[in-house]
Each structure stands twice: as structure tokens, then as C-alpha cells.
Amino acid sequence: MPLAVAYLLPCAIWLLLARLRPGWWPAPPAPATDRPRLDLALGCLGIAGVLGIGEFYRRGWLFPATPLGWVADNLIIYSPIFVVLLARRQRTDAIYLSLRGAHKKLLLGAACALASTAVFLALRGELDRFAGLFTSWSRQRTAAFVPVFLEGVALAFLVVRLRWVSGTAVAASIPALLFALAHVPSQLAEGRSAAAIVAFFAVNTGLVAIVLLVLQRSQDVIWLGLVHYLMDVAIGAV
Numbered sequence: 001m002p003l004a005v006a007y008l009l010p011c012a013i014w015l016l017l018a019r020l021r022p023g024w025w026p027a028p029p030a031p032a033t034d035r036p037r038l039d040l041a042l043g044c045l046g047i048a049g050v051l052g053i054g055e056f057y058r059r060g061w062l063f064p065a066t067p068l069g070w071v072a073d074n075l076i077i078y079s080p081i082f083v084v085l086l087a088r089r090q091r092t093d094a095i096y097l098s099l100r101g102a103h104k105k106l107l108l109g110a111a112c113a114l115a116s117t118a119v120f121l122a123l124r125g126e127l128d129r130f131a132g133l134f135t136s137w138s139r140q141r142t143a144a145f146v147p148v149f150l151e152g153v154a155l156a157f158l159v160v161r162l163r164w165v166s167g168t169a170v171a172a173s174i175p176a177l178l179f180a181l182a183h184v185p186s187q188l189a190e191g192r193s194a195a196a197i198v199a200f201f202a203v204n205t206g207l208v209a210i211v212l213l214v215l216q217r218s219q220d221v222i223w224l225g226l227v228h229y230l231m232d233v234a235i236g237a238v
Helices: 002-020 036-058 067-077 079-087 102-123 139-143 145-166 168-182 184-189 194-218 222-235
Strands: none
Touching: 002 102, 002 194, 002 222, 036 067, 036 079, 036 145, 067 079, 067 139, 067 145, 079 145, 102 222, 139 145, 145 168, 145 194, 145 222, 168 184, 168 194, 184 194, 194 222
């Protein structure tokens, strides 16, 4: 629940800002396509390519696991997304990535990331860890920003293409369901009760769907990438 509250906080901040200062946020026109089904098919192929190259990485067939090698590996792993963009002659707006008003996006993203992390740690009774997140920084942790951010880019890539075919609600629901389902096997292996699995599934599906709905409203992955990264630092994933 602390994690859920921490991720709902930046969503609430963005929605409040959009209501109070609607002209402040630099949202470009929504990306469009003339061949939505083709783009969805190519999008699925692109995601399959990401997963396939990721398997090469897990087998140790890419660059060594140094900070620089880690960055290079992830640029290679996520390259199918940009290959699809080039093949369809689409701008990065089609993955909710634009430098228009970048200073505002970075400012809001950083503020949301700090607030979310502080709230998460406070709800866990670990607020004294907050300062240590920054004093124990390392090159490896800096390099880890690339894969975390590219995860968000890949998610936005899929959401945009689902939205072109099926609309906003379905574009948020399908990835949310897949995300929740991906956790079921590990929970079964851990011997979790059926009630616990159902509760976890419901919370995760709802949480991710809300985040993706706000992502579609903001049409920007930068703020989400910053929140996701610092939250991963806080939970020890980075």
C-alpha cells in the first residue's frame, strides 16, 4: 500500500496542476496514425524484439556488466522500438517523448519523484533513509537510469498503439492486466493464499491502469520515468 500511495501521489499532482493551470503543461497534439492496425502489429513485433534481445543479455552475449556496458546493453535491447519508429517515419511524440517544454517536465518529474519517495519511506516508517538515497550514489546507480527510463518508453510505445486501435481505457487496462498477471506465478511459488493473490492482482491492475490513464492525459513519459527511477532506488531495485 505505501507503494500504491506513492505512485498515486504524482498522478494526483499532475491532474491538479492540469486543472488549476491548464496552459502551463506543454502537451503537444495527441499522436495520430493513418494505419493503426499496422502500427499495433509492428508495435507487438517491436516489444517481442526487445524481449528477444533481452534474452541475449541474460545469456551474457552482450557487453560486460560495467556502468558503460550496462548503458550500451540497454540501448541495444530497446533499439527495436526506435527501429519501428524509423520504419513508420514517426517522431518520438508517438512514444510520448518530446523535448517541448523539457524544463517543465523535468521540474515536475523531479518534484514528484522526491515527494513520492518521501511519502513511500514515511509510510514504511523509514523516512530516515531518505537522505541516504543520495549520499550513497554510485556510477552504477546513475547508469541504471537508462534501463528504468527505457522501460517507461517501451510501455508508452505499446500504450499509444493500443490507443490508436482500441481507445484510452483499453490502452490502460491491457498493460495493467498483463503487469498484474506477470506476478501471479511467483506468488503461487511462494505459497501465497488465494485471497492475497486476488487482492494483490486487483490493487496492481487498478494502480497501473490509473498511472497509464494519467500518462495518456499528460502525453509525456519524462515525469513518469523520473518517478519510476527514484522509487526503484528507494525500494532497492536499483
